[in-house]
Amino acid sequence: MAQLALGLAGLGAAFFAGLMVLQRSLYVAAVCLLAVLLQVAVLFFLSGAPLLAFLQVMIYAGAVMVLIVVAIMAAGSSAGERWSRLALPWPVAAAGFLLPFLEIALIVARGGPPSGGLGRTLAVESQVGQVLFESHAVATEAVGLLLFLAGLSLVSGKKRSAG
Amino acid sequence: MIPLSVTLLLAAPAAALLAGFFLLRPWKPQWTHWPILASCAVVAAASLSLAARVYSGWGIDVPLATWMAAGEWSLSFGVRLDGLSASVLAMVSVVGGLIHVYASGYMRGDPGFARFFLVFHLFYLAMIGLLISNNYVQLYLFWELVGLSSYLLIGHCYQRRAARAAALQAFLTNRVGDFGLMLAVLVLLAAFRGGGTRFAILFPILPAGDPDLLALAGLLIFWAACAKSAQFPLYFWLPDAMEGPTPVSALMHAATMVTAGIFLLARSWSLVLAAGHLLQVLAWVGAFTAAGAALIACAKTDLKRILAYSTVSHLGLMAFALGLGQVPAAVFHLITHGFFKAALFLCAGNIAHALGQPTASVSEVGGLWRRMPLTCACFAAAALSLSGIWPFAGFYSKDAILDAALHRGGLAAAAGLSISFLSSFYIFRMLFLAFLGPRPEQRGPRLHEAEAVMAAPVFFLALGALGVGWLAKGLGTLLSSGWPGPALEALPGPSLPVAAAGTALAALGALAAYWLTTALSGWDWEWRRSLPGLEALFESDFGWRRAVASFSALVRGAAAMVGGPWDEGVDRVCEAAAGWAGSLGEAGRRLATGSLSDYLWWMLAGTTVLLATVVR
């Protein structure tokens, strides 16, 4: 069953990536990317890292992509380009968002991510905390600082343009 | 230890020069010649007394001062007086003194009188120094000094462009030869370290040297002699050097300077003998020069130039004699030639001086015997001496050479006989055309006999041309005194068949000259008109002058190519390099388009290459 899930996720990711590349409209491309990110989360799950899959959906697909979509809406396209000819028909979009859940349901129903050899147990993931905050604490702190500075630049930039 | 005469040989001219330059030239330039004439007399007396001493077996070879020394190498100054130097020295001093006297009359009124005499005497000093040198380096120094004074004297009337050009040509051509002498000295220094240049030390150890180096040194010395003594490839400066005043032509380019080359070869006789086939080369070149120059002299019209080509021919004859191995004959001819050639030149100078010109052409003179009897008589005597008619001096010396040539047989004999004929022909042609010509009318009322101060030296020189020949035996003995190397053969006395052959040919030449100038009057001018091509051939010395001109044009072109465009070439290369750097920059600049997609492409390409190298 893992194979089936893998195949579905792979195919989905490939399909939506191809769609994205061939798209003229930025909106549609962003939506396709969102679908790809969800498939990627499934792939994370398949590789034995459910936490990361969760985080991927939450942060990447949830925050970053929304940010990008908002930016596209604000500045992305010229007037005539909002809807392109190759616009996504709504079934496809729906499938794109529903598919990951289906796959995850499939995997869980059949006993979780494959173990032994490939896709190890949660034991690997449980050590992530230790790696992040003990061995490589400096790296984690640096990334945190980076995030802070990014937010700061955003605010200050806005302030300057406003003033 | 060094006798007073030897010291006087150099001290007297040096003192005269210093007195003349510092005292008289600024104060009373027209008296410059007095101390100089006095020094000439002193030197002549000293050299004659030294010749007498050397004749009785005395000789010296002493170093005077060391110039520089390092380890086993050393260069020194010294004096060597043996038979060879004493005999040539006697001739040079006597003839030189007489010509100095002549010049004091000839150059009177010339604005450069003082300068002339000082340089003239400088030459005299240099020639004496050359003759009594005891090593090659000192000889080279005096050799160069002689060349320098030749340049200064030929260009004495420097306002004339022809004189300047001739002086430069003489100097540069001699320079080409001097380079050979310098290389020879260096080769000898390299081959024989310690005693490399001193004659007394070098000649005994010569056979132990590397034969290739010896051959090279011999050839280079021969080359130097070719330039100085006007042998075939490098003779062309001598006829053009007639631009100088007549005393200069007489002393330097007839009697003394041009014989320096023959003297050098005689001095280096041990080296010449040890240097492979140099003797054959010498004989060939000498014979060729003698015959060719005699032929050209037959067709010249300018008095001094006839005599110049005659000098070249006689120098060739001396070289020919050396090539046949007859050193005493060559030196004897050197001495007799000095006397009669100087007499001939001074006669020509008398004519020119009477005409008020630097030189005269045969078309301007004729039948001068009536107005200038003394000059005519002296000229005739010298002409007879030149042709080798008994009992004049030339007979004895030419006879010796002819004897050796006939002994050798074949081409050498033919060359000797033809030279006898031709030399007689051209000198009698000159005699008939100038003095005994069919044109009694002359130009100008000033044509008169020369004054005493100019006539007397000519007279004495003609006497010398007459009488020096009787010293043949004495010369043989003199030369053997102090001769390094194998003993010299004695000068052959006159043998009847050789004398008969020589005299017959000379008479034939005189008759031919008489026929073509007096009997067929006007022939001398007519053939020029009817055969202009032939005259052009003679004018250009059978094309050799043109060859030399094209060679020097080639060298000039190469020099211009190196000097001028080479600079531009270097500039162009530098600018081209800068240009390449610039175009490289421009090409690189095209990479920086400022376009994001282009940069991304390049990043992709670079990353691919890196990955490819890593993954492999």
Add this chain to the structure above:
Amino acid sequence: MTGAIWGITGLLFASGLVMLILRRELLAMLLGLELMINAVNISLVHAAGLFGDPEGLAAVLLIIAVAAAEAVVGLSLILRMHQAGGPLDARVLRELRG
């Protein structure tokens, strides 16, 4: 399974690269960039699972965080460009022209 994962990774990366290089709009280039980052993430997670190395997972977490920051900065720049006027086109950015 590993081969399939790698195939997917390669495909996604190539697609992102194509988007990045061939599209002129800056936002499209940003989307391609995000795609590339995700492809790499997949590969890293799978490798972490293969070798049992938690550091891979930690790296992926940090990469997600950094990608978020990068998206923020990039978007703010793009919005500034939009405010300055002119098209949001890569051809406009010619300041680096040599």
